[in-house]
């Protein structure tokens with residue numbers, strides 16, 4: 001797993017060999033120790049280069065090992081052996097040097113990177129800290145503020161920035177290993193004491209205490225309950241205040257706490273889930289590895305409202321040709337300006353040229369005739385979308401993939417408007433579409449595997465985390481969200497306030513509670529959807545029936561607010577009040593509280609005390625229960641798909657892994673017991689009835705989430 005050779009007569013070359021990313025598994029660590037011994041004992045060798053096979057230096061510690069009993073030489077000791085070597089050690093960094101990979105490079109006496117290489121310490125994203133000396137060496141090398149930035153955010157830097165920060169000594173555009181060998185030859189025989197980073201003093205800014213205090217405050221605020229970023233600050237503080245040997249002890253101590261935490265498990269589960277969802281499959285047997293995407297050179301976007309504009313920006317940024325169609329001239333002019341602004345701002349941020357020339361605009365749908373794929377993004381209205389699909393069927397060349405950006409409408413009904421329903425697929429983007437990472441790719445019963453593969457591939461090109469899901473009302477994300485929102489409304493009826501519900505959810509880790517979020521996205525959005533489902537018409541004549549729709553409990557609270565013109569931030573009033581329309585700072589609204597009181601009085605409801613625990617259980621378990629139904633119906637292929645959707649599309653706190661992972665952490669038996677409890681208390685809410693898959697999982701001994709698929713696959717009849 002590590003190979004040794006001698007090159008150019010005097011340079012030992014150690015090559016890490018563990019595809020695909022040369023992760024530092026036990027065998028690689030053992031290999032490094034053995035090859036290092038060889039190199040150091042070879043009298044012809046004057047200096048040593050460490051590189052990785054296949055143009056990748058190293059992706060860090062082997063994350064798969066973290067769930068097992070660790071064996072082999074500890075990475076910290078391997079790196080100490082490298083740093084202690086009496087011959088110059090040079091890291092030749094190509095591809096990536098991440099986590100333990102960068103720590104390995106920091107143990108070397110010199111570092112050279114290819115200009116396209118990326119470096120970073122992303123452990124914090126996995127709920128860990130760089131515990132192979134990274135928190136102690138990096139601040140000694142580049143200073144405390146820069147090290148804090150890299151370690152607490154986990155961000156990658158490209159070689160040029162690494163050079164500027166002082167992480168690497170040289171950057172090359174040529175063959176990195178050859179350049180490293182040259183560097184190794186040039187430093188052979190030179191003294192090494194000044195090259196061992198662990199011996200450097202850590203430069204201390206004069207206002208050290210204030211710096212760490214400020215950093216800790218910032219990090220805690222951003223972390224929303226995640227413990228790893230806080231531990232990262234503490235570890236760097238140890239580097240700044242303690243000798244290296246004590247600092248490394250502190251690093252280990254902090255790592256042990258993180259390593260065994262539920263948060264680290266959640267974040268590592270998410271790492272693998274994010275990769276698992278790209279290996280999609282459907283109940284009909286279509287799969288990622290047997291379905292080839294169609295070639296896409298030109299994409300059309302129909303409708304340039306907020307969503308269409310964001311989609312156009314995201315497409316142009318991939319370098320694809322885009323034809324953007326908007327039939328209303330005024331809207332078209334506005335869109336042109338807005339899209340250009342967004343592209344220019346994005347390009348400035350990324351330090352690249354804006355791709356304005358990739359887009360052609362037209363008021364005429366005929367302009368899309370030669371597009372390979374069309375994304376319809378008109379208003380969320382089935383009749384309108386059907387009309388557009390009829391036009392698309394008439395205008396597009398044969399074989400064009402027809403995609404609809406819908407958040408909940410039936411993709412199959414739209415497919416019926418065309419002669420080639422197999423080419424129709426949903427692409428549910430999230431607003432703002434050029435920013436949000438999630439894309440739900442929705443296949444209908446007639447969608448071809450190639451259409452799914454094409455939409456998934458396009459999503460990947462656009463930098464999205466794409467998840468393939470089946471066609472149902474609201475797909476995965478919004479179907480679950482509906483129940484979460486509804487439970488929050490019910491809690492208000494029963495005695496809670498928006499402030500109490502939001503506080504409970506924000507303490508759980510959501511960036512915004514349900515009511516603040518609803519104010520931000522606009523209450524009218526859901527109102528329109530409910531009206532479309534015939535749910536949003538308030539029956540003022542009958543007190544009781546206003547709270548029962550289609551035979552189930554219903555809360556008209558959101559509708560009543562909309563009827564008052566309270567649409568949230570945009571109107572300056574919603575569940576909270578704002579200083580002006582468009583204002584962003586929510587404050588408690590006495591009007592809303594008295595409105596709730598009179599609403600309860602009118603409907604004979606007596607307010608009771610509701611605590612945070614009940615808020616979490618009602619809102620989250622209702623949603624999780626629906627998640628089990630979604631799995632049972634095969635709408636999502638596995639719990640990973642649901643969790644990725646929630647983390648990337650709905651701001652579910654990452655360190656809690658996603659709703660289904662959370663259910664696993666809480667314990668399935670407990671979730672079942674609480675759902676049974678709430679179902680008894682609220683018999684008029686049928687969806688609180690525990691899903692039979694949940695019952696089956698509990699009956700099978702509550703296997704860990706990684707084994708749920710085995711139970712899902714078992715047909716009901718075997719129960």
Ligand SMILES: CC(C)(COP(=O)(O)OP(=O)(O)OC[C@H]1O[C@@H](n2cnc3c(N)ncnc32)[C@H](O)[C@@H]1OP(=O)(O)O)[C@@H](O)C(=O)NCCC(=O)NCCSC(=O)C[C@@H](O)CCCCCCCCCCCCC(=O)O
Pocket residue numbers: 020021023059060061062063064075076096098099100101103122123126128129130131132134255256259260272275276
């Ligand atoms: C590297 C990437 C940027 C590549 O991206 P790309 O898009 O090209 O490819 P993929 O992401 O699809 O990946 C391909 C493939 O590779 C797998 N993979 C990637 N990285 C790793 C990895 N590090 N380990 C294992 N597997 C990996 C990935 O899953 C894909 O597999 P598939 O089957 O789907 O094909 C990108 O992959 C990336 O960003 N990777 C992660 C980089 C990263 O986060 N690195 C940091 C790792 S953590 C680390 O390095 C820790 C070290 O600081 C410290 C180690 C010291 C440990 C000491 C422990 C002491 C604690 C003791 C406690 C004891 C407690 C007790 O038990 O009592």
